[in-house]
Amino acid sequence: MGIAISVFVSFLTFFAIYSLIVTGQRSQIFNFASLAQVAMGRFGYHMLNFMLFVQSAGSVISYFILVGDTIPVLLGFYIPQFPILADRQLVTILISLFIIFPLNLFRSIGALAKWSAFSVLLLPIMIFSVLFRAPVYSKDHTAPLMTVGKDPFAAMGIMSFAFVCSQVAFQNYLSQKNQTTSSWKISSVLSTCMSWTISMSFAAIGYLSFGQDVNSNVFSNFPEDDHIINIGRLALGLSMVLTVPMAFYPARDAVQKTIGFETKDCQPNALQHYGVTAILFLIFLVLGVQIHSLGKVYSVVGGIASSFLAYIIPGSAYIAVFHPQWFFLFKNYYHGAAPPNNDESSSIMGSGTEVNLVKVPVNPTWWLDIAAIVLVIFGFLIMTYTAISAFVI
Template sequence: MTTHGDHQVQLKTSIPSLTNTERDLLQAHQPGYGTRSAVEVAFNLVNATVGAGIIGLPFALYNAGFISGLALSLFVSVVSQIGLYMLIVAGQRVGIYKFAALVEYLLGRPGYHFLNFMILIQAAGACLSYIILIGDTLPVLLALYFPQYPNLSDRSMILIFISVFLIFPLNLSRSIGALARWSIVSVLCLPIILLTLLIRAPLYSPTHTATLDWVGPDIFGAGAIMAFGFACSQVAFNNFLALKEQTSRMWAYAVTIAAIISYIMSMAFAVIGFLSFGKDVQPNLFLNFPADDAVINIGRFALGFSMILTVPMAFYPAREAIQKSLGFETPEKQPNAYQHYGVTVLLSIIITILGVCVHSVGKVYTLIGGVAATTLAYILPAASYIVTRSIRGQQQEEAKQPLINHVNNNLDYNSIGSSTSSESNHSAYPVMVEEEPVVMDMDDGATCWYLDIAAGLLIIWGFIVMFFATKSVFA
């Protein structure tokens, strides 16, 4: 069914349902095959957002100053979600649903490789920080509660075991939609973490000084840490393609839910941590507590378990960036099984080795946030939104009739599961295979003057944070 008045299209055919493997492959790179509700996608976004960066937020409040830090955190959260929305709208305007392909379309091949490099830094750095946090929590607990098994206190051995037997299986799927239910479990660990801090952290506050300053020693460094803590643009298209109803309205709904949950959980953690330890707060908040605090150890376990489920959320975009750079994934093809699993194994090994060797997340937050997070969350989404503003009108009008013809021409649907070369195009319209119709809004991407202004300000803000944050790190 097509409705030309509001340009909203519902497609429904009698094509046999795809297998899970075929749907996983198509959902990973092509619109129209999503199966997840907005709430499920929102939890995926929360899981991607509230990761290792949350541990550094109390430290960010100290650097920014408590009053300025609260205002800055709200600002960073809002602009990060605006960037997510702009990125998807830009993709809809030109019918491209991969971040790297969109930047290549706008900036050429150098932009394509630059984006893949930024995504690799951001995502692989996030994976590394998650692994480090697992190494800071679970071995400590095992050594305390199982002293009769000294090998369990070996950080390297525990990290290798967890990486191979718990994290690696979650990294094998092609589509990030497969992680939706695990993301819900991971997010449910966060209230436990916050509750343990709420109970125990105030008991340590008398021995520490927390001054409620207006401005702290490094407000731009704090902005970079917050950018890292709230950014998840590298998984924006993956999650949008997992949506069953792929419209900008539904995407905005999912982003809003994720933003509210992420901000409340993250800043509750940040405020409690800062007020309890003040100027003595560590970049990893749990390092402020003694190892034998039983209540805090419940939070440590919840954090470690949550990080295990969060690593894949950063691993997927890192793997995709490598596959694109190597030419395994292009607009015409997807990686074959050997390429997909080969990159998965190799990247898993590298991240595990780095996690074993690196012990501190200190300035990782500031450096990754200042360089990669600001580029991915602010600069590139806003620039894409501005550049595609003039492209949208003509291409969306031209897309309506091919969409109708595409359904009426009775294409060879039997080739869906057997070939990937013809599936991975940058079409703005899907091939529908389910009995339930999937709605795609052909008016998505309409221009809006206040978003145009916001996009310009977002670019300026991104460069300011990048300059001062990297300056403070290398100083």
């Protein structure tokens, strides 16, 4: 069931990122936020910023959880004479304040390019340590293959969190030498297949080795005295320390734009920049220290924010550009304007901002029409289910 769901989610991911670029070519809008405004007016623009914040915040919190799952374990095992170093909360707070926090003070994430590259190089160490050691523990666990997990819908949210990349689709597309739909289709298929293969191979090894006892953080399944796994734990801990800023910067940018510190005409001053950075970092740190369930974070953030970013916006934007008549019931998004059409020089109005739609030789196809509808419906279903499960039940 898990593999079947992952295949379905990966197909939706492909349709989402492909339809985004097709929509951008038709409208000549190559900006995710602008397309959100095309789809839902000014509400869509602000909702997108909010969901980007939730997505980034969830990532930061999950990284803090992983720091707490790894480094205190290593310190407690290898330096037992100082038991205080095994205190999860204390070690996470100290590492966060004295190592991670300074990395978040820069205004541009480009200043961390070398650290980011080093973080990526740690990934093979984590993967190979698990692939090498996990099968050793398989005899102690049962892993039924033909079964259904406890919460398949939550799994869809988690996988959405893992696969979501719509917010960077345009940057990747514009970086291509050949910016055609056929070239982007090939890129989308290859990247989706590679992501699915790596993720599911890793997941399959974890499940086949630990079965129904598998933890959301696979490293937590291994004993503390497994030295090879501890190399992977160290790589994971260091990687998370260096990866926090990659998710923190977009969250901070979303907040600064929302409260008006950052606009097209001005940038936050020093007090605003460092003030938002400190307050936001402390909030994320408190949540990361208090929350221990990595799977819960992935489920809630994936089900709410990732579904909106990965499915609802791409599907809605496609419909708004290629079939604007379908949005007639939502004309209030455009402040009472008539539904836009696909004629040359047509435009969509939203909160005083005009978005010009320039007709280019890109036509809708029946399979993208169906995909767009499925994306929107599936996104809303997962969002609704996650919200009810997390805040009502």
